[in-house]
Amino acid sequence: MEDISLEDAKSHPFFQQIQKLNVTYQRFLDQSTPHVKYRWSGFAVLFLTFFTRIVTAQGWYIICYGLGIYLLNLFLAFLQPKFDPSIEQELQDDSIEAGEMTQEFKPFIRRLSEFKFWYRATVATSLSLFLSLFTITDVPVFWPILLMYFIILFSLTMRRQIQHMIKYKYLPFDIGKKKYGYK
Known part of the structure; x- marks a missing residue:
């Protein structure tokens, strides 16, 4: 050879x-x-195509559930700051005890950027749509249990995230913020 x-x-x-x-x-x-x-918009069309495929075929609920959990994980990473404010507050409390006062402005930096969020969500949805084409990946499950579990998981996770956002006073969206530049 x-x-x-x-x-x-x-x-x-x-x-x-x-x-x-x-x-x-x-x-x-x-x-x-x-x-x-x-x-x-392209992602929405792709996601609606996948959702329509799941509803009309009445199968592939495990793939749909896995996609939902993955998209929830991506959304949480998109909402969270890159640096955890609770750790920074502890460090700031330690520095105040040492006699240092620093109140510098720190902008909100996401843990997962919007582009990476879109890209990973699009790839995951494309993969899920591809997997829904094969009968071997259609595992029979009782879908209402998966749906209820996802709703409970989503509500508990989002409640915890919103409480964290309120406690540390950060807003991950730029709705209502002033924008400077050209008109």
Whole structure:
């Protein structure tokens, strides 16, 4: 058997085509970044297609549940600040005891950016839609239990997140905030 070096592999036409596809895909993602409304509209269409597929086929509830849990996890990461305010408050309390007073402005930085949230949600929904095409992934379950469990999990998790937002006085959305710049 021949030993193929890395340079030989990179010069192979198949590898070059894969590289070309990767560059084209990345360029498409880069160009779609400023178009927030179009990206989320595309995600909504994809999600509605998946939801319609689940409702009309009356199956693949485990995949739907898994997608729901994953999207909830992404949404929570989108809502949370990158640096936990409770830890920073403890550090600030320690520095106040030491005699230091620092009240510097710290902007809200998300744990998960909007673009990564959209991208991961789109990939997960596409994968779920793809998996719903195969009968082997249709595991029979009693779907009302999954739905009730998801609703309970969603409400408890969001209540805890909203309490955290109120306690540490941060708002992850820019609704109502002043915007400076051109008109």
